[in-house]
Amino acid sequence: MSLVKIENLYWRYPAFVGELNPWALQGVNLEIEKGEFFGITGPSGAGKTTICKSIMGLLPHAMRVPANMVNEHFTGSVQVMDKLVGGVNPEANVVDGTPRGELLGEPVRPPLAGMVFQDPENQFLTMSLLYEVAFGLQLLGLESDEIDERVREALYMVGLGHLWDNAENIHPADLSGGQKQRVAIASFLAMRPDLLILDEPTSDLDPIGKSEVIATVRRLKEEHDLTVVLVEQDPEILFDFCDRIALVCNGKVDLVAEPEEFYSQFEFLDEKGAYTFEVSRIAYRAGVCSEKEVPRSIVEARSILTQVTGEPKDDLVDPVSEKVIEVNDLWYRYEDGTVALLGADLVLRRGETRGLLGNNGSGKTTLAKILTGIYSPWKGECRVLGEDVFQRRVRRELPMKIGYVFQNPDHQIFTRRVYDEVAYGLGCVAVPEDEVEPRVREALERVDLADLADEDPLFLGKGQKQRLAVAAVLAMRPEVIIVDEPTTGQDYRMVSSIMALLEELHDAGGTVLIITHDMTLVANYCQTVTVLRDGRTVFEGTSRQLFSSPDLLEKAQLRAPQAISLSCELRKDRAEFPLLLNEREWLEALKRET
Amino acid sequence: MSEATLTDSTAPGRGQKWVRTFLFSMRIDSPLAGLHAITKFVLVLGVSLVLMGMISTARPDPVGCILLVALAFLLLWLSGVIRWLFRSYLVVIFPMLLSLFLSWIVFNPNPGTRILFSRQTYSGVLNVGVSVAMVLFVVIIVGYYLFTKQLYWGIIGAVIVALIISQTPLNLSWTFVSFPFHQPLTLIISDQTVYVAATKVLGYGAMVLMTFLLVLTTRDIEVVGALRKVPGMPYVICLFSSLMLRSLNIAMIDFSTVRQAQVARGVNVQKKNILAKIRDMAYLTVPLIANMMRRSTEISDALSARGYEMGSKPTVYREVKPFHIVDYLLIVGTVVLVVGVLAAGLNITDLVLGLVSGLRA
Numbered sequence: 027m028s029l030v031k032i033e034n035l036y037w038r039y040p041a042f043v044g045e046l047n048p049w050a051l052q053g054v055n056l057e058i059e060k061g062e063f064f065g066i067t068g069p070s071g072a073g074k075t076t077i078c079k080s081i082m083g084l085l086p087h088a089m090r091v092p093a094n095m096v097n098e099h100f101t102g103s104v105q106v107m108d109k110l111v112g113g114v115n116p117e118a119n120v121v122d123g124t125p126r127g128e129l130l131g132e133p134v135r136p137p138l139a140g141m142v143f144q145d146p147e148n149q150f151l152t153m154s155l156l157y158e159v160a161f162g163l164q165l166l167g168l169e170s171d172e173i174d175e176r177v178r179e180a181l182y183m184v185g186l187g188h189l190w191d192n193a194e195n196i197h198p199a200d201l202s203g204g205q206k207q208r209v210a211i212a213s214f215l216a217m218r219p220d221l222l223i224l225d226e227p228t229s230d231l232d233p234i235g236k237s238e239v240i241a242t243v244r245r246l247k248e249e250h251d252l253t254v255v256l257v258e259q260d261p262e263i264l265f266d267f268c269d270r271i272a273l274v275c276n277g278k279v280d281l282v283a284e285p286e287e288f289y290s291q292f293e294f295l296d297e298k299g300a301y302t303f304e305v306s307r308i309a310y311r312a313g314v315c316s317e318k319e320v321p322r323s324i325v326e327a328r329s330i331l332t333q334v335t336g337e338p339k340d341d342l343v344d345p346v347s348e349k350v351i352e353v354n355d356l357w358y359r360y361e362d363g364t365v366a367l368l369g370a371d372l373v374l375r376r377g378e379t380r381g382l383l384g385n386n387g388s389g390k391t392t393l394a395k396i397l398t399g400i401y402s403p404w405k406g407e408c409r410v411l412g413e414d415v416f417q418r419r420v421r422r423e424l425p426m427k428i429g430y431v432f433q434n435p436d437h438q439i440f441t442r443r444v445y446d447e448v449a450y451g452l453g454c455v456a457v458p459e460d461e462v463e464p465r466v467r468e469a470l471e472r473v474d475l476a477d478l479a480d481e482d483p484l485f486l487g488k489g490q491k492q493r494l495a496v497a498a499v500l501a502m503r504p505e506v507i508i509v510d511e512p513t514t515g516q517d518y519r520m521v522s523s524i525m526a527l528l529e530e531l532h533d534a535g536g537t538v539l540i541i542t543h544d545m546t547l548v549a550n551y552c553q554t555v556t557v558l559r560d561g562r563t564v565f566e567g568t569s570r571q572l573f574s575s576p577d578l579l580e581k582a583q584l585r586a587p588q589a590i591s592l593s594c595e596l597r598k599d600r601a602e603f604p605l606l607l608n609e610r611e612w613l614e615a616l617k618r619e620t
Numbered sequence: 621m622s623e624a625t626l627t628d629s630t631a632p633g634r635g636q637k638w639v640r641t642f643l644f645s646m647r648i649d650s651p652l653a654g655l656h657a658i659t660k661f662v663l664v665l666g667v668s669l670v671l672m673g674m675i676s677t678a679r680p681d682p683v684g685c686i687l688l689v690a691l692a693f694l695l696l697w698l699s700g701v702i703r704w705l706f707r708s709y710l711v712v713i714f715p716m717l718l719s720l721f722l723s724w725i726v727f728n729p730n731p732g733t734r735i736l737f738s739r740q741t742y743s744g745v746l747n748v749g750v751s752v753a754m755v756l757f758v759v760i761i762v763g764y765y766l767f768t769k770q771l772y773w774g775i776i777g778a779v780i781v782a783l784i785i786s787q788t789p790l791n792l793s794w795t796f797v798s799f800p801f802h803q804p805l806t807l808i809i810s811d812q813t814v815y816v817a818a819t820k821v822l823g824y825g826a827m828v829l830m831t832f833l834l835v836l837t838t839r840d841i842e843v844v845g846a847l848r849k850v851p852g853m854p855y856v857i858c859l860f861s862s863l864m865l866r867s868l869n870i871a872m873i874d875f876s877t878v879r880q881a882q883v884a885r886g887v888n889v890q891k892k893n894i895l896a897k898i899r900d901m902a903y904l905t906v907p908l909i910a911n912m913m914r915r916s917t918e919i920s921d922a923l924s925a926r927g928y929e930m931g932s933k934p935t936v937y938r939e940v941k942p943f944h945i946v947d948y949l950l951i952v953g954t955v956v957l958v959v960g961v962l963a964a965g966l967n968i969t970d971l972v973l974g975l976v977s978g979l980r981a
Contacts, residue, residue, distance in 0.1 A: 079921070088924050136927035147873075148915050149922040153640075153840045153866055157939055162926040164934030173937055194841075194938065195648060197640035199869070213926070399888075400880045425886035436911055437874070438881035440903045450903075454886040484910050502886065 029221060029253050030058040030081055035102035035112075037076060040091055046098060050076045052277040054102070058255060060220075063247050065268035065285075066257045069299040069517040070488065073277040074257045075144075078223045080104050081255070082141050083111040083133025094119070096127035106134050106221070136162055139221040140214025144229055144515065146206035147198075155201070156193035159213045166217060180216035183250075184208040184242045202386060204235025208242055215246070222246075223255045228263075229515040232386045232543045233585060243267070259301050259517060265289060265322060273300055292320045299519045304546060304588040305331070308609055312616035324592050331592065334615035337604050340568050342553055348376045349409075350506055350537050351397060351428075356406035358392055358561075366392040368561040369406070374506065379528070379538040381552035381569065383545075385583055389561040390541045394508050397539075399424030411505060426455050429499030433511040435491035438498075444470070444486075445479040447494060448501045455502070469501035473527060489520035496527060506537045513544045525551055546587040549573060549608040557582040570607050638700070642835045644708075647700035650837055657842035658849075659947040664834045666954035668827050673961040674968075675823035677728075677816055684961075684968035685822035692829035701836045713828055717821045724817040725809055732812025744804035751793030753785040840865040845939035855933055863919065870915065871908070878907045 035054040038047045051073050058064045066074050079085045081104060091099045097116050104112040110131035118128035140162075143149050152158045159177045168176070181190050186208055189196060198206060207227050214222055224243065228236040240263055246252055247267070258264050264271050264285065271288045273281040275298045281291065289295070292310050295302050305327040306320040314330055321327035351374035358367035367389045374380055382390050395401045396408060399421040408415040410428060415421055432438045441447045448466045457465065470476045473493040478486070483494055492512065499507055509528065513521045521544075529551060532538055540552060548555060548569050555572055557565040565578055572578050573586040574594055586594070593606040606612045638645040639653070646653065652660060667688060674681040674688075696702040757778045764774030785791050844862040847853055887900050960966040 082925060084921055084924055088921070133924070136925075141925045143918060143922060143925075145918060147870060148918040149925075151866060151919065151922060151926075152862060153869070157841060157937070160937050161934070164937050165927045165932055167935050169935060170937055173935075192636050192648075195636065195639040198866075199640060200636075217927075395880065398884045400883050422888055425884055425889055430884040432877070432881050432884070434877075436914065437877045437907055438885070439910070440882065440885075440906050442906065451885040455889045484906075498885065 027060055028057040029060040029062075029107060030056070030255075031105045032056040032077070032080065033103050033105075035077075035080060035104060036100065037080065037085060038099050039085075040089060040099060050277055051080070054080075054274075054277070054279055056272060056279055056282070058253065060253055061251060063254045063256070063267055063269045065264040065271040066255065066274055067259060067261075067264055067271060067300055068274035068280075069519060070515075072274045074274050075225050076277075077274065078141060078225050078255065078257060080112055081106060081134070081221075081223060082139060083131065084141075086112055086129050087131075087133045091129065094121055094126040096129055097125070100127075100129065104131070106139065134221075136214075137166060137217035137219050139223065140217060140219045141223040142207070142210045142214065142225065142227050144226045146203050146210060146230060149210045150198045150206055153197055154194055155189060155196040155198075155209060158198075158209055159193075159216050162213055162217045176216045176218075177212075180212040183215050183246065184212040185238065186212065202235060204231050204238040204386075207231065207235070207239050211239070211242060219252070221253045221255070223257075225257045226259070226515065227256075229259070234385050234583060240267070261289065261301050261303050261322075265303075273298060275299075289322050290318055290320060292317050299517060301518045304609060305592060308589065308612045308616070311609075312613050314616060324588060324595055327588075327592050328595055331612070331616070332596070334604060334606070334612075336615050338570075338606055338611045338615070340553055340570060342568070343375050343377045345375075350374050350376050350411060351539075352407070352409045353393070353397075354407035356393070356396070356408050357404045358389075358396060358401060359404045366561055367396075367404075369563070370558060370561065371563040371566065372556050373566070374537060374539055376505075376537055377532075377535055378554060379532045379540065379552050381548040381555040382539055382541045382558070383543075383548065383555055383582065383584060384558035385543075387560075388558040390558055391510060392561075393558070394430060394510060394539070394541060397424070397506075397508065398428050398430040400430075425451075426502060427505045429502055429504035429507045431492075431495050431499055431507065431509045431512070433514065435488065435495045438495050439483045439491065442482050442484065443479075444475060444481050444483050444494060447483050448498050451498055451502050465501045465503070469497040472500060472530075473497040489516060489523060492516075492520075492524060493527065496524075500531075506539060507531065508539045508541065510541045511543065512540065513542065513547055521547070545573070545585060546589075546608075549587045549590055550610065557584070559583065570605060573607065574605055639839065641837060641839050643832075644701060644704050644836055646837045647698070650695075650699035652695060652699055652833070652837040654944070654946075655950070656941050656943055656947045657838055657846040659943075659950050660834055660838060662951050663954055664830045666958050667830050669958050670961045671823045671827050675820045679965070679967055679970075680816050680819035681961075681967045681969045682815070682819040682822060683972050685819055685826055687968065688826040689822055689829065692826055692833060695833055696829065696836070699833070699837050701832075705832055705836070709832070713825070716828075717825055720824060721817050721821045724820055725813050726807060728813055728816070729806055729808040730810060730812045730816070731808060732810035732815075734811045735808060736811065736814070737809040738806060740804060740806045742802075742805040744800055744802065745798050746801045747795045747798040749793055749795035749797075751786070751791055753782040753791050756785060757782040841939055842941070845941055848936065848940050856930070859928075867912075867915070867919070871912065874908060874911050875904070878904055878911075881907070 032054050035051050036049055037051040038049045041047045054077060056077070066077065068074055076085070083104070086100045096114060096119070100112065100114050101116070103110065111134055113130035114127050115130055116127045117125045119126040150158060152161060156177065159180055160173050163173045163176055177193070178190050181187050181193065186205065201209065211227070228239050231239065243254065243256070244267060247254060256268065268285055270282060270284055272279050273295065280298060281288065281294065283291070289303065289306065292302060292306050303322045305324065306322055309315050309327060309330055310317065310320050319330070321330050351372060353370060353372040355369045355371065356367055357365065357369060359365050370389060370393055372382070372393065382393070384390050392401065396403050396415065397410065402421060403415060410420070410424060413420045415424070439447060440450055445466055448469050449462055452462050452465060467476065470479055473496055475490065475493055475497060478490070483491060486494065512524050512528070525547060528538055528540065540547070542548060552569055554567065555565070555569045556563060557572065559582055564581055565572060570590070572582070573590040579586060587608070589606065589608050589612055593603060597603045597605065604615060606615055637648055639648050671685065671688065674684045693702065696705060760778035760781060761771070761774045764777065765771055840862070844858055847858045847861060882900065882904065
């Protein structure tokens with residue numbers, strides 16, 4: 027029996043002013059069986075979240091569709107458990123002789139279904155863990171004893187049982203991102219739903235937080251009779267957990283299949299801009315197997331990708347080139363007394379692209395904020411271009427030398443015109459008038475936004491906003507660019523485009539420091555890495571050393587990407603097998619053979 | 621995935637000793653943590669009223685004030701917030717109380733029973749004339765400005781020189797006209813002015829500390845709970861105030877991030893005057909409002925997903941705290957004290973003095 031049934035659904039978001047928005051969903055047909063673990067993937071803006079909201083009935087019912095334009099906004103139907111959630115009677119509501127349509131159905135009421143959103147901060151509605159989980163239960167009209175029992179049970183289910191005793195006193199700020207997301211899951215589980223929808227619940231989380239949430243969902247699937255809809259980008263998660271996966275593109279469902287079948291359609295997925303397995307890409311692009319045989323895991327790949335030649339070399343910068351940044355045993359203490367850095371070390375040489383890795387709370391961002399003059403260090407040694415960052419004068423001028431691209435572009439857009447946004451920083455540091463325009467134009471050219479110079483940045487897409495933030499930093503002509511989490515919550519194409527941009531900077535001799543959780547990105551673009559853990563530097567060296575050493579990875583709590591894991595796996599049997607780091611090196615090694 | 625990754629060592633929970641409040645955090649075992657929010661509010665309001673009576677000029681009650689200051693310190697200490705309060709706010713509190721003390725003494729001439737210091741500051745006659753000190757004052761400032769194009773140290777130096785000269789016989793002066801204006805002013809420091817000033821400082825000090833105590837030991841959730849207890853209060857107001865507090869909390873985090881992003885763009889590279897700094901602040905509104913709008917739609921989706929709709933009436937859970945006996949006792953006690961001091965003229969200093977002289981006799 028299908029739990030969710032979507033038929034020929036068309037939907038567009040109501041516009042506040044002016045013309046109609048384009049259709050966000052263009053004829054979606056989807057059936058989700060009871061007890062199924064259903065995955066949804068696809069590029070950003072394809073309509074994944076919109077489909078989830080339509081299952082909940084948040085649209086059309088919470089969306090303020092203009093009463094006399096219903097037919098222009100919604101057609102088709104959504105049913106959950108054979109009850110109409112969203113529907114329309116197109117012949118009703120006749121005004122001036124034309125039927126305008128009337129919305130039918132009712133939103134899904136808890137406890138039937140729950141939906142966990144992407145940003146853990148926004149869905150924490152109260153100031154205490156206990157009341158957060160209890161809120162939905164109070165709305166269900168349960169009595170205190172019953173609420174106590176269910177909150178406790180739900181916290182245990184998501185692995186936060188140890189917080190129950192003191193739940194009332196725990197403030198959201200006391201919890202990590204992964205914990206907050208698990209609390210959001212618990213607050214729906216406590217209502218004992220039949221259907222749980224998770225909309226990219228791990229995109230803001232580090233690898234540890236990600237595994238916390240995914241492990242939770244996996245156990246729930248095994249232990250409870252729950253139907254789960256998971257929107258996700260990561261092919262490994264989708265492949266391991268889902269019974270069926272749907273690919274959503276441009277407001278349509280292009281493919282629904284079981285994981286095996288789904289990921290064997292390599293060419294189709296690649297063309298649609300969905301994430302694919304790294305080993306699939308290597309095997310298919312090197313032409314060593316047909317599309318139907320592309321490997322998806324290391325086990326599958328190790329029998330196919332064997333014939334290689336050559337030895338890869340690290341393309342390191344001259345070891346005597348200038349140290350642009352030199353940090354030695356650096357300590358930092360927040361105003362409330364929390365010590366965030368306890369002896370961090372970092373050396374960045376001119377022309378280098380280095381990765382700064384470590385989990386949330388390991389001090390990466392704190393270190394970056396010291397290097398850009400936002401925080402003042404406590405003790406230790408910190409030099410930028412040979413100047414001592416402990417001096418106030420030096421710190422004040424750091425923004426001219428070190429550009430910092432923040433993680434969320436929404437936090438760093440200060441004007442309402444793309445051109446002004448890039449010129450803003452130049453005005454702050456008093457660049458001469460006649461130099462401003464050429465510098466802005468040049469920076470916009472480099473990030474490919476020159477055509478949009480007069481647009482309002484707030485209406486750009488997320489990928490464009492991020493490129494704008496990079497342009498704003500480039501125009502300052504800094505010696506070093508620090509990029510904080512450039513790829514979180516972005517689809518495969520956006521990640522490729524931002525990384526191509528960073529690679530271009532590197533090739534032009536720029537010095538780049540990338541803060542990231544994305545290990546594939548590190549293997550592809552960073553020759554060297556610095557790993558922080560609990561405020562200390564635990565490793566400085568090449569990414570090849572890091573990813574080929576299980577001990578180091580364990581110590582740093584990181585995971586190696588598929589490409590290098592595969593070469594390590596093959597080297598267990600064949601010691602002479604080259605240590606290939608990433609897709610590019612693999613393709614080259616395979617090419618030489620053929 | 622092993623169980624080990626599911627129970628994190630950094631997590632709060634068992635063994636947690638602190639809980640976040642409006643301002644900073646307090647110890648979980650603070651005696652104030654168990655009190656009802658309404659009790660705390662009545663307590664602080666009552667104590668402030670009592671203090672208003674205690675610092676009256678006619679019948680100051682320094683011993684009462686000292687007792688209340690001591691009580692405030694004790695409670696701050698038991699709540700574990702005293703070190704934080706001193707580190708963050710002493711810079712403000714101490715000069716504030718000191719200036720209160722000085723201005724009271726200067727502007728309230730009261731001979732009392734013993735005059736400690738007295739000096740006429742104004743004779744009641746205005747003289748229009750010129751003196752050596754005045755000329756030097758002007759010459760030094762103008763000269764310093766001409767040479768250095770700066771004023772600050774010129775003014776300081778001129779004041780010092782003029783003060784020194786005016787105290788010596790070198791300060792020749794010529795008066796052109798003189799006429800009487802206002803009455804003569806005298807600075808009098810007597811036992812009475814010091815006594816009253818000290819009481820006032822102690823009293824205001826106790827009020828400040830008590831107010832800090834309230835915001836340092838009250839949690840936002842308590843306020844929401846107290847609101848739900850008010851008869852006839854629609855739930856939507858309780859929910860709205862709760863969401864308001866939570867959004868403020870998020871907005872503060874956004875603000876600091878946005879401000880840092882602005883610093884990273886170089887706003888502080890140049891030295892700026894106050895107007896330019898205000899303009900910089902205005903730029904912050906673009907990202908702040910953009911974020912707020914994004915968050916508000918997401919929060920309303922999250923509310924709907926939990927099943928909230930207009931008119932929902934959730935059941936009462938633990939946020940509505942019961943009144944304990946100790947709450948009633950404290951409120952009654954506070955009312956008795958207020959009535960005692962304000963209506964019946966209770967004065968602890970007099971009581972203590974009476975007791976001491978009674979014991980002697």
